[in-house]
Amino acid sequence: MSQIKEPLAPTPAAEFESAVSARNISKNYGDVQALQNMSLEFPRGQLTSLLGPSGCGKTTLLKIIAGLLEPTSGEVEVNGKRVTGPGPDRAFVFQDFALLPWATVLRNVAFGLEMRGVAASEREARAEKYIKEVGLAGFEHSYPHELSGGMRQRVGLARALAVDAQVLLMDEPFSAVDEQTRRKFQEDLLQLVQNENKTFIFVTHSIEEAVYVSDQIAILLPRPSRVSEIIRPSSFRNKGVDNIRRDPEYLDIVDEIWASLRTYVE
Incomplete structure (x- = not known):
């Protein structure tokens, strides 16, 4: 060098x-x-x-x-x-996705809102909005192991967007x-x-x-x-x-x- x-x-x-x-x-x-x-x-x-x-x-x-x-x-x-x-x-989008393997796409995206005590109806509505925005509409009830690497990264991005940081x-x-x-x-x-x-x-x-x-x-x-x-x-x-x-x-x-x-x- x-x-x-x-x-x-x-x-x-x-x-x-x-x-x-x-x-x-x-x-x-x-x-x-x-x-x-x-x-x-x-x-x-x-x-x-x-x-x-x-x-x-x-x-x-x-x-x-x-x-x-x-x-x-x-x-x-x-x-x-x-x-x-x-x-x-601030919200962090990790290189390795950092998803909850036992949770659906909807639950993963709403997880940050859940930790903040947001009511279930509101957090699911916001999660659904960003799932659609990142191109994953229709996969709300899928699990991470059922998704490609690119789709899992979209879940991580949607989760960061959903908390509205x-x-x-x-x-x-x-x-x-x-x-x-x-x-x-x-x-x-x-x-x-x-x-x-x-x-x-x-x-x-x-x-x-x-x-x-x-x-x-x-x-x-x-x-x-x-x-x-x-x-x-x-x-x-x-x-x-x-x-x-x-x-x-x-x-x-x-x-x-x-x-x-x-x-x-x-």
């Missing part, structure tokens, strides 16, 4: 309102420093991808925002309130599905971002995926991780899902990110 370069100055972004602010976040695991004075703003109602080489702290930062890990120093604010642990303003944290949610399903998920995710008016924070190892789905891409350097660059694609965002991958800006950004990250790939 080549010697680590100093981080670049983040690309200036247009003015936006932040839903999530990470300020001077450092995280140590014993003698290993995973994150070093990382600061990053996540625009409200948009999707920000965290992209970087393996082991650069993407999931660590996501878990700190979720309140599942405590930073060694620094702080995270969500809607102006400091994060001190998990909260109803304002911030959705997604840890490589499409990595366990085949390429065709992954592309369909990416298209569906763009529609969800547009329709739901929520803030999405998305961890991925795929450069193409990050550029395709993101309003903002934060490039992270190897540990101790910090932000190298912030990229905000512009020209292709409203051209429709079928046109993005052919857009010159999309292709240029993919090439530029690979050129900046290939140094850190062994």
